Amino acid sequence: ETGVTQSPTHLIKTRGQQVTLRCSSQSGHNTVSWYQQALGQGPQFIFQYYREEENGRGNFPPRFSGLQFPNYSSELNVNALELDDSALYLCASSLRLQETQYFGPGTRLLVL
């Protein structure tokens, strides 16, 4: 059984650019959640996907969008990057809704 994986591990972008982050869920997991973790803070919920549909969204603007594919892998897209978007982006998968979430290693995004 493989764990949650994310790519890329690190990314540097400039303000105004767009970025796509990827997540492969743990084998058999149909639910993926995305979090933003600023330095020294706890993860903040961005949104969750369940069976390819968005299933809840946190307090993030519409320029944060996502997708889930039939194999349950997922993408996080961020448009019009701002300096404050610099953070560690974590995805977490769970076997189904209301089950334990297992985190990937994260993508560290730096916006200059």
Add this chain to the structure above:
Amino acid sequence: GENVEQHPSTLSVQEGDSAVIKCTYSDSASNYFPWYKQELGKRPQLIIDIRSNVGEKKDQRIAVTLNKTAKHFSLHITETQPEDSAVYFCAATNTGNQFYFGTGTSLTVIP
């Protein structure tokens, strides 16, 4: 929405002593409370969790207690070891999708 507060923000203990981290939550409908350990530069790892129909859960040196009336839950680590040094996060959810995390406790175990 839910608000999770976590204390203390930093904690130093001597090796072999116990460590206790406390979290409070605001939404009485929250029913699942996981604890994660995050080492520097690594992913959060689930260490223990508890559901609202249980008051206490133990796994070797780690235990979690839940007081639904007071809306707080605590992580207890006994016989601490240097490898327990990390940042610990509590979380709460009532829907299973949006997990609300505390701000973290940086635990240092002094050999």
